Amino acid sequence: MARATDLILVNQSFVPKSVGDRVKGGALATKSSRDAALYSQIRCVPHGRRVLCRAGIQGQVSTLVVDGTNPDIIGAQVYPLATAERVLARAKAKLTPGYILSAKAIFLPSGPTQRSVVGGGEWEESTANAKVRIDYLYDNGASTTSGSVTLTPSFSSETYKALPAGAGAAWGVIEPHNFDYLLALGLGLPGWTEDVTVTITITAIGGARPIDVIVFERPFSSWHDSTYKECTISGFPKSGMVSEFPLTAVNQPSDPTRGSHAANKAVHDQRGVFGPMLLQWTCWNEDSAAVTASEGTATLINSTSFADVPTALSTYSTNNPGWSAASGAYGRTLEQSGPIELRDVNGCIPVTVRAYARVLKNADVGTLRFQTADYSYRDLTVTGSTTFGWYAGLAWLRVPVHASLDSHLQVLGKIGSGGQQMEVRYLQVEYGGHHVLVQ
Amino acid sequence: MATIDRNSKSDTLGLFYNGGGGAADLVADYSQYAANLTNGTTHLRSTDSRFAVRSPRELSMVASLSNTQTGILLNYGNTAGTEYMYRIELSMGVLYFRQNDGSIVTQVTAPGITGTASSYVIHWSTDYDPIAGSYYSEVMVVRVAASSYTITRATHAQPDAPGASFQFNVLGYSTGTSAWSGGPSLVTSVRVSNRFHSTTEAKEDWISQSSAPSPLGYEPPTELAPTALDFYTGDMGDDVADAILDTDTFAGPAEWLAVLHAGANRQRLYSPLLNIVFNNPPTLQNTWSPANWYKTGSATYSDSDRRYGLGHVFVCPVPSTPAGTTLLARVRVHVQGWVAAGAPGGTTARIDLRMRSSSEIEGDLGNVSLGNVVSYTTNDGSGGVGTWADLGELAIAQSEGVTYLSLGYDFASGTGAAYRRAKIKAIEVDCYVEA
Numbered sequence: 100m101a102r103a104t105d106l107i108l109v110n111q112s113f114v115p116k117s118v119g120d121r122v123k124g125g126a127l128a129t130k131s132s133r134d135a136a137l138y139s140q141i142r143c144v145p146h147g148r149r150v151l152c153r154a155g156i157q158g159q160v161s162t163l164v165v166d167g168t169n170p171d172i173i174g175a176q177v178y179p180l181a182t183a184e185r186v187l188a189r190a191k192a193k194l195t196p197g198y199i200l201s202a203k204a205i206f207l208p209s210g211p212t213q214r215s216v217v218g219g220g221e222w223e224e225s226t227a228n229a230k231v232r233i234d235y236l237y238d239n240g241a242s243t244t245s246g247s248v249t250l251t252p253s254f255s256s257e258t259y260k261a262l263p264a265g266a267g268a269a270w271g272v273i274e275p276h277n278f279d280y281l282l283a284l285g286l287g288l289p290g291w292t293e294d295v296t297v298t299i300t301i302t303a304i305g306g307a308r309p310i311d312v313i314v315f316e317r318p319f320s321s322w323h324d325s326t327y328k329e330c331t332i333s334g335f336p337k338s339g340m341v342s343e344f345p346l347t348a349v350n351q352p353s354d355p356t357r358g359s360h361a362a363n364k365a366v367h368d369q370r371g372v373f374g375p376m377l378l379q380w381t382c383w384n385e386d387s388a389a390v391t392a393s394e395g396t397a398t399l400i401n402s403t404s405f406a407d408v409p410t411a412l413s414t415y416s417t418n419n420p421g422w423s424a425a426s427g428a429y430g431r432t433l434e435q436s437g438p439i440e441l442r443d444v445n446g447c448i449p450v451t452v453r454a455y456a457r458v459l460k461n462a463d464v465g466t467l468r469f470q471t472a473d474y475s476y477r478d479l480t481v482t483g484s485t486t487f488g489w490y491a492g493l494a495w496l497r498v499p500v501h502a503s504l505d506s507h508l509q510v511l512g513k514i515g516s517g518g519q520q521m522e523v524r525y526l527q528v529e530y531g532g533h534h535v536l537v538q
Numbered sequence: 539m540a541t542i543d544r545n546s547k548s549d550t551l552g553l554f555y556n557g558g559g560g561a562a563d564l565v566a567d568y569s570q571y572a573a574n575l576t577n578g579t580t581h582l583r584s585t586d587s588r589f590a591v592r593s594p595r596e597l598s599m600v601a602s603l604s605n606t607q608t609g610i611l612l613n614y615g616n617t618a619g620t621e622y623m624y625r626i627e628l629s630m631g632v633l634y635f636r637q638n639d640g641s642i643v644t645q646v647t648a649p650g651i652t653g654t655a656s657s658y659v660i661h662w663s664t665d666y667d668p669i670a671g672s673y674y675s676e677v678m679v680v681r682v683a684a685s686s687y688t689i690t691r692a693t694h695a696q697p698d699a700p701g702a703s704f705q706f707n708v709l710g711y712s713t714g715t716s717a718w719s720g721g722p723s724l725v726t727s728v729r730v731s732n733r734f735h736s737t738t739e740a741k742e743d744w745i746s747q748s749s750a751p752s753p754l755g756y757e758p759p760t761e762l763a764p765t766a767l768d769f770y771t772g773d774m775g776d777d778v779a780d781a782i783l784d785t786d787t788f789a790g791p792a793e794w795l796a797v798l799h800a801g802a803n804r805q806r807l808y809s810p811l812l813n814i815v816f817n818n819p820p821t822l823q824n825t826w827s828p829a830n831w832y833k834t835g836s837a838t839y840s841d842s843d844r845r846y847g848l849g850h851v852f853v854c855p856v857p858s859t860p861a862g863t864t865l866l867a868r869v870r871v872h873v874q875g876w877v878a879a880g881a882p883g884g885t886t887a888r889i890d891l892r893m894r895s896s897s898e899i900e901g902d903l904g905n906v907s908l909g910n911v912v913s914y915t916t917n918d919g920s921g922g923v924g925t926w927a928d929l930g931e932l933a934i935a936q937s938e939g940v941t942y943l944s945l946g947y948d949f950a951s952g953t954g955a956a957y958r959r960a961k962i963k964a965i966e967v968d969c970y971v972e973a
Contacts, residue, residue: 111858147807148855148939156849158816158962160831195807203853203940205899266826267833269848273899311852366803370761373806377813384817409815410963418925420872422813423966429808433760435736439547444748447738451669473687474678474741493667495676495736501753502808502968503868503931530806535668 101289104332106145106197106318140333140365145318147195149376152299154187155311159386162308164210167261170224176390179305181212181228186394187301187312188381189455189525191489194237194295196331196372199319200281202233202248206274207262207308208255227254228305231312235281236298239290246283250276252307260306273310280319287320289327293372293536330536331372333365374430374448374530378422378508380409382524397456397487397522400465400512408467408510408523415470417507422528424471425506427498430530435495446498447475448530453491454510455525456481465521468511469528472497481521496528543568545743549596549733551588554708561722564708569729580721581707581714589614589706590623592697593673594665594734597624600682600726600744601718602655603648605631609718610710611660612728614700615639617712621701626660628718635662635677638698646679649686655724657682659744664697665734673697678737682745689737706730754931755866755970758805805971811854811867811934812943812967819961820849822889823878824949835894835946838902844892844911844946850962851899851944856936856969863972865934869893871945872964873914874924878957885954887917892946893929893967897937905935913950914960924963934969943967 156162163185168177179185194200209229213222229252236245252274254260262269285291299314321332383395398408405413412419430448434440441447452469461483467490470476477494499506508528514521546553546569553568554575565577575582599611608629615622625636631651635643648658659680666673672693679688708728710717727744735743742748826832831848835841859865875887892911897904909932918924934941945965949958 112861143803146804146858147809148857149807149809150855153814153852155852157814158819158849160820160828160847160849166828166830201855203855205851205853205942207848262830264830266829267846268830270833270846271900275853275899310848313853313855315855317855366761369803370806373803375807375809377810380815382817386820387818409817412923419923420815420963422815422964423810423870423968425868425966425968426808426810429758429806431760434733435739437760440739441742442544442747444750445738445742447736472738472741473685474680474689474737474745476689477691478689493669493674495738497736497738499753500751501755501757502970503754504751505870 101322101324104141104197104321106320109142109145109318111145111318143369144197144332147198147373148315148317149195150313150315150379151192151200151297151376152188152190152301152314152379153311154301154381154383155309156385159384161386162207163385163388163390164306164308166210167259169259170211170213170222173221176213176215176222178211178213179390180214181226181305183212183391184302184304185388185392187303187309187383188379190299190314190379190527191453192297192376192527192529193451193531194297195316196293197318197321198316199286200235200297200299200314201317202250202278202281202312202314204231204250204276204312205310206250206252206276207269207310208260208272208274209252209308210255210260210306212305229254229307230304231307231309232302232304233278233281233314234300234302235283235314237283237286237291238296238298240294241290244283244285244291246281248278248281250278250312252276254306279317281314287322289322289324292321292323292327292332293330329365331365331368368534368536370432371534372531372536375426377424377427377450377528377530378526380526395524397524398512400514400521400523401519403513403515403517405468405511405513408512408526415473415509415511417505419507419509421507421509423506424496424498424508425502425504427496427506427530428501428504431498431500443500446500447495448498450494450496450528451491451531452477452479452494453489453527454479454481454523455487455489456521456523457485457487458482459485459520459522461485463519463521464515465519466513466515467523469494469496469508470511471506471508487522487524545729546570547731549731550729551591551732552728552730554582554728556722556725556727564722564725564728575708578714581709581717582722583708583713584706586706587700589730590700590704591730591732592623592699594732595663596729596731596733596735597626597662598729598735598740598744599626599660601658601660601720602724602726603628603651603658603720604653604655605651606653607655607719610707610716611718613707613711615704615711616701617703617705619711619715621704622711623697623700623704626662633660633679635675638695641694643675643694644677644690644692646677646688646690648679648681649688650681650684655720657726659740661735661737661740661744663735676737678740680745754868756973761803808857808969810966810968811856811941812852812965815964816962819963822947822960822962823958824955836902836906839906839908841892841894841908841946843890843948845948846894846944846946850965851942854941854943855939856934856941859971865936865969866972867932867934867967867969869909869929869932870966871927871929871962872924873927874918874922874961874963875914876917876920876922876959877954878920878959881954881957885957886915888913888915888950888958889960890948890950891927891929893932894944894946895932895935895941896944897935897941899942904937907933907935920959924961932967
């Protein structure tokens, strides 16, 4: 029989310092104290809102769909075709158990599209069409289920579908959009709670002017049964509901000791699976992308010495642009970062490093170095395929002991020998990669 | 009363130091086992099976290496030298990390090695990656004087089980055959452990310990969940009485403690609200072009000196916080500042930066929180890299779990303000709970 825990109903605020007050030293273990402790354990689950994929203007001073140009012109194409699609970002990540994808976006009013007038060299305004589509695929290791949602921002009412003129006027027409749950067939059944990987693509279509689009995860529900048993979510029902079993990981209601066994496993699994999403990077540049682009221009790596992927700088330095790994502090574990191991002055966590990359000849060998300190980096090899795809590996990276502290992550690339080439479109670093759930 | 050595940990199987006396010093075991080695003058050895560690494991040495030395530094194998579980060997400045009677796991040229002996840290850690389904080793070799690090990684077969007459050797095998020519006097330390150690831990243990940081806000501890030396493969049908006997499970009160300490897991999903490196960022100046792109900051909040551009506004979901507390964040911005050609004398580089958090995108609706105004005044030159400006702590203003973060800036006024230029190259916003 399937067992569900509705994480949306679980009180998501928490007291970080005292979860198990009712089972503290000297207290007798009773059914109520056990229930309180187990419910507290569930309340560890739904606090996260990790952003898995982000795309948009990102620091530029213009959008691909330009502002105020007459679409009826002779010369070069200015606006995209009505049905032209351009991938802004791709991402791949391990979904937090019991979570589902969600999306938010802010848009400027959409602009025109163009079509070529027969004869060539002449363009006119085409059908009004502007969307951002989010494609997603959930993969539980045995099967996949997918879906897509489309965000449809309003069109500008100005001449040539321009942005309103005047100092700061464009801020007055920003339009927020929201999709709470990116559903797919099968979600909400056992097998789709633990160990699910998601793949995400954000695509702009036609005259869309997205400022910022994010796909993030939010708590949803967990489903278990006798085949797909509880791992990170102990399965204790929301307080006040009738409990069918002391703890549902094993169907032995007469043996409460099973509950404590499963509780032990849940806390172990939680720290192995729960952790931060540290970075995502997309090569897309809203300002410089060609109006006909279908995807961002990949960073080309063709040097045998390291060069930073986004900036081309040749060194790792904490003064360089880079990403923060400071939130990695939340993913520290006792085994590697305990008070004896790293003395509470430094940290180290397992992460999965990912790159969406390719080499330009099958035999070319590219190396991507994910580095957070002179003494902490992982080299990821890209080779064997001229088609873009995800490469991933386990890395142990240095992180500080708190999210407020300095931390610096760079990704540098090089190729094996002269004449070889590698291209990189997207990067990602998330917690994990060193734990397998046994259901 | 005996002093516990800082590098003796719960997983340490043997820890040996040379205090200047060479082999006579290295015999003493500073681990919890306190079981000394046998001093063979040219080498040290032990038949204790605790050194027969397969995976996870850590082998580390600090020794003064030169490219004229050769021989075996560390070995666990038979007395004929033909079979071994692990071996570290130096030849012509190259360190060979071998296992299973000869397989080279990886080899590393000691960085900067010369004919003059210099201190090196040699760190070899092995573990099993359950996702990839393979064993792997991380090797780090460090020339301490030059802070030159080489880290490499390799996947390989499972380390073999030990043979019947295997023994542990520091230098050579058997009674010192093929011992490293540097000799015991050039060995500083040796450690054998049965846990995977990160290169970060090797740096902290053998090179320098980081100074104690001063974090802002509440600092969640690492959880005190039960840990295991072996990879956890819980059997849900296992009887608790049997589970007590397993090396990787606990039962009874310890399990309740697991629940108690689960509290530390409650912030594990906290992730950066923003963490972006911008691609080829544009040059910013006080012409504020395009005009409709830049909004003047709020007069209500005395922020009208700043302009906010559409390229620097972001929608951010925020994690849950303890009841009644505010989510805080530390903001860092990477800036390159310079002065354009033709600027009047006395012009200095400057850009003032401020991060704003608001619960609504429009105007001053909803909750608004403004961070510090920080002036970046370094002149990096038009071709410079720039560096990080610390904008300090920002309270996150949110509604229904969402905040809008926007970066405002201005170039101040005065001599040559129109010639001030800047690029915003990256933004980092990491969040935490107030203390």
